[in-house]
Amino acid sequence: MVPTKKSNSLFFLTILIILTACDHGLAPPEENARGAISGTLTYSGTWPARDSLREIRFVGMRFVPQDTADFLQLNRMVISDTLARYVTSDSFFIPSVQAGVYVYSGVAENFGRGILDWRPIELYTLNEGTFIVRGNETTTLSIDVDLSVRPPFPPDIDP
Amino acid sequence: MKVLSASCISVICIFFLVHSAFGQAGSVAGEVLDEQGDPLIGANVFIEGLSLGAASDIDGRFSINGVPYGSYTLKVSMVGFESASQSISVGAPQATIAPIILKEEVLQSDEVVVIANRREQELISVPVSVAIMAPEELVNRNILSLDDALRQFSGVHVQGNQVSVRGSSGFAYNVGSRVLLLLDGLPLLSPDTDGIPFESLPFAQIERIEVLKGPGSALYGGGALGGVINVVTKRFSDTPETVIRGFAGAYEPVRYAEWRESWDEADDPRPLYGGTVSHSHQVSEKFGFWLNLDFREDASYMRLSEKTLFQGFTKLGWQFNASVRLDLLTSVLWRDKDDFLFWNGARDALQPGSLAISGSDTPSGTNDNRSNRFSIMPSLTHVVDNTLFYQFKARLYGIGLRPIDSRGNPRSYSDGTYGFRYGGEFQMNWNPSPHYYLTTGLSIDANTTHSSFFESADGDLIGSQPEGAAFIQWEQNLTSRLSLTAGLRYDYYSIDASDTVTKLSPKVNLAYAITPGLRLRAAYGEGFRIPSLGERFIEDRDFFPIIRNLDLIPEESTSYEVGLRNLLTFGDSSTSLLFDVAFFWNEFDHLIETAFVPSRSAFQFVNLTSARIQGLESSIESTLFDDAVRLRVGYTYLDAEDLDQDRPLSFRAKHQISSSIDATVWQRIMAGVDFRYLSRPESVNSDFALFVPDAETLIDTQVLDARLGYKAANWRAMFILRNALEYYYMERPALLAPPRHAIIQLEASF
Numbered sequence: 045m046v047p048t049k050k051s052n053s054l055f056f057l058t059i060l061i062i063l064t065a066c067d068h069g070l071a072p073p074e075e076n077a078r079g080a081i082s083g084t085l086t087y088s089g090t091w092p093a094r095d096s097l098r099e100i101r102f103v104g105m106r107f108v109p110q111d112t113a114d115f116l117q118l119n120r121m122v123i124s125d126t127l128a129r130y131v132t133s134d135s136f137f138i139p140s141v142q143a144g145v146y147v148y149s150g151v152a153e154n155f156g157r158g159i160l161d162w163r164p165i166e167l168y169t170l171n172e173g174t175f176i177v178r179g180n181e182t183t184t185l186s187i188d189v190d191l192s193v194r195p196p197f198p199p200d201i202d203p
Numbered sequence: 204m205k206v207l208s209a210s211c212i213s214v215i216c217i218f219f220l221v222h223s224a225f226g227q228a229g230s231v232a233g234e235v236l237d238e239q240g241d242p243l244i245g246a247n248v249f250i251e252g253l254s255l256g257a258a259s260d261i262d263g264r265f266s267i268n269g270v271p272y273g274s275y276t277l278k279v280s281m282v283g284f285e286s287a288s289q290s291i292s293v294g295a296p297q298a299t300i301a302p303i304i305l306k307e308e309v310l311q312s313d314e315v316v317v318i319a320n321r322r323e324q325e326l327i328s329v330p331v332s333v334a335i336m337a338p339e340e341l342v343n344r345n346i347l348s349l350d351d352a353l354r355q356f357s358g359v360h361v362q363g364n365q366v367s368v369r370g371s372s373g374f375a376y377n378v379g380s381r382v383l384l385l386l387d388g389l390p391l392l393s394p395d396t397d398g399i400p401f402e403s404l405p406f407a408q409i410e411r412i413e414v415l416k417g418p419g420s421a422l423y424g425g426g427a428l429g430g431v432i433n434v435v436t437k438r439f440s441d442t443p444e445t446v447i448r449g450f451a452g453a454y455e456p457v458r459y460a461e462w463r464e465s466w467d468e469a470d471d472p473r474p475l476y477g478g479t480v481s482h483s484h485q486v487s488e489k490f491g492f493w494l495n496l497d498f499r500e501d502a503s504y505m506r507l508s509e510k511t512l513f514q515g516f517t518k519l520g521w522q523f524n525a526s527v528r529l530d531l532l533t534s535v536l537w538r539d540k541d542d543f544l545f546w547n548g549a550r551d552a553l554q555p556g557s558l559a560i561s562g563s564d565t566p567s568g569t570n571d572n573r574s575n576r577f578s579i580m581p582s583l584t585h586v587v588d589n590t591l592f593y594q595f596k597a598r599l600y601g602i603g604l605r606p607i608d609s610r611g612n613p614r615s616y617s618d619g620t621y622g623f624r625y626g627g628e629f630q631m632n633w634n635p636s637p638h639y640y641l642t643t644g645l646s647i648d649a650n651t652t653h654s655s656f657f658e659s660a661d662g663d664l665i666g667s668q669p670e671g672a673a674f675i676q677w678e679q680n681l682t683s684r685l686s687l688t689a690g691l692r693y694d695y696y697s698i699d700a701s702d703t704v705t706k707l708s709p710k711v712n713l714a715y716a717i718t719p720g721l722r723l724r725a726a727y728g729e730g731f732r733i734p735s736l737g738e739r740f741i742e743d744r745d746f747f748p749i750i751r752n753l754d755l756i757p758e759e760s761t762s763y764e765v766g767l768r769n770l771l772t773f774g775d776s777s778t779s780l781l782f783d784v785a786f787f788w789n790e791f792d793h794l795i796e797t798a799f800v801p802s803r804s805a806f807q808f809v810n811l812t813s814a815r816i817q818g819l820e821s822s823i824e825s826t827l828f829d830d831a832v833r834l835r836v837g838y839t840y841l842d843a844e845d846l847d848q849d850r851p852l853s854f855r856a857k858h859q860i861s862s863s864i865d866a867t868v869w870q871r872i873m874a875g876v877d878f879r880y881l882s883r884p885e886s887v888n889s890d891f892a893l894f895v896p897d898a899e900t901l902i903d904t905q906v907l908d909a910r911l912g913y914k915a916a917n918w919r920a921m922f923i924l925r926n927a928l929e930y931y932y933m934e935r936p937a938l939l940a941p942p943r944h945a946i947i948q949l950e951a952s953f
Binding site: 071072073075116 | 458459550552799894900928929931939
């Protein structure tokens, strides 16, 4: 006994229906709205010795870090290019930043070779340290960096 | 219910009252036995021409009352046995007849496996879960890589280039396989990482692929933690046979513009093509050979993921006399390949990503290299007599891996990896009676690898792990239906001359033949895996930050299984149904996974966790309509728990369905469809997701492959459409699986 023409037609019709009716699984996610951050930095105090300050950058975080290991959550952070050191003021511009609320941000220094050898030297404190980046808009920040006082890290968290 | 029963009894009483009014009646009693004289329970006994019958009881006895005096034919039937009939004469109140002997039905199953007990056995009778794939299935699907074949097996989950049998493996870029690969019984894991060389097999000369689902260390030693795959090559063709096969196809451009946006070539179909030439001939009574040459080119659907491959296999066989035989299997391989490791995000899935913490300027998400491999595997068999034979096997397996520089030129081997795995084994099989079988042997194995990515315990770039082992297995038929298999293997490893590891791996199997076609089995086994050189010694800061771990200890597993296998044949055996169901419980300790170590700013292989994986696996295979239709459906349920972290084990799918149907639709035209489904893994390695964008994006797998072919006497043509539903999915995080692609395959044989 072999399948009949009718059963063959039914078989291929079923296949055709399956081919056209199913969803296509994974799709590119909707692009998050993106904005930009523009900032000016004004330094006061004494810069540390050159051999102890390797690099400084502006870092914006959409979470409050609890430990240096949290610096690895790169997908929830935005980092500027390297900033100038031993200057009295500087500015930066980050052109493509995921829109959202940034709750812990500031200027950070790299003091060692490890990727976690970073610590803040000044935090953005206006509006309790929070700023918002909106889609297609540029958020402007201004931070006064006092080089003589380091903020605590991990941060003090209100209970 | 009581009313119904009362009615039935009333009708029966009336029937007998009426019947007895017309003549005298007696009873017939007897017993039904098998050929060994054991009683058969539940045999159907009835008198032809009368509506009278009975079933045999626990002692095989039966009694039929109310039989009118006269001569009749008594018929007896039972599933798994040939029917019997006997003439009887009832002329007294009680007629007792001689015992009726039923012969066991000979089942038409020619499927044999070697993997279960290191000897050929009928698949139906092995006491563990084993599945096989025949060569026709490889050809029909244009399978050119072992992972493509394994995707068809129930209970086997392929994640990119990592194989998981019943959830044994997570994902580690084919480093430290928990499933052992054997080629004609000899281990073939790579010497550097213990990875599976998926493409390096003679696909046109494969007799079958066997998969043992469960630990196999009692027979095969380290590596067989979760299962064993055995690729069995063909014998030689009695007449000269040449097969030329070519294929060409293309990946369809992905439908989403976002994915094509950053790579211009993604807008066009991406080609893949290749060819195989094979020849086989038993030249004389004493000498035979086959050879298998392959070429493949794959432009890939992802950027920086092309592949070119040439390889050749030969098998030579000398039959020196009636009892001594030598086989020699050799291979060489040359391959240029970009390994696409992870994407640049779910919006840029065709581009390799970069690991933000590596100091490298090049993308970390791809790894371009040229590899060379060769293997030499001699095997000497001496059949002493009908009850005894022994084998000596040896192997030398070498690899060389050279990174490709920015100009496309391979760098030197000293900048890459080269290594050898070599060893041999002696095996003796003794079958002194049909009820006993002894398998025993010795094995030695060593691997030595030099790699610019290694830093061994003594600080050099060379790692080695020599091993010696002894194994023994005893099979015994305890009764005509119950058989016992017990095995034990002792392994001794020397780790880079600085440490030693010893392991004792037992196994016990019980098989009970309820009927010849219905087998109950119970299995207990232990497995282990010695960490590979790669996991122990790899050290790299430039490309991918990873550090060595000299403190790794072996992974271990304990497995329990209860299963039932039923083979039914109908008519003239052209229609058959094989049903298998198994419940399994596996415990794993010291599982090695990659983890990010913040204090070292790098990844490391660590003994991360213990796990319990329990579940159910069921499968049905059937041939219908005079073999015009072949059907296979399998379902696996996994409950995989990370015992240390009290959460689902990473990268395991809870539900898996694999199915296929092949049919002769009209004369020489055949068609087939494969469908596989895997539920979205409940958990992924979160350390990986810290660095790779959208690495936690997971989705169900729903893949349908279809094929249509024409088969003539000396040639065949196949059209194969893979991922016909154009379903985008990932077999592992951050890597898009192949989109829809079509292949035309032509084959001529003469």
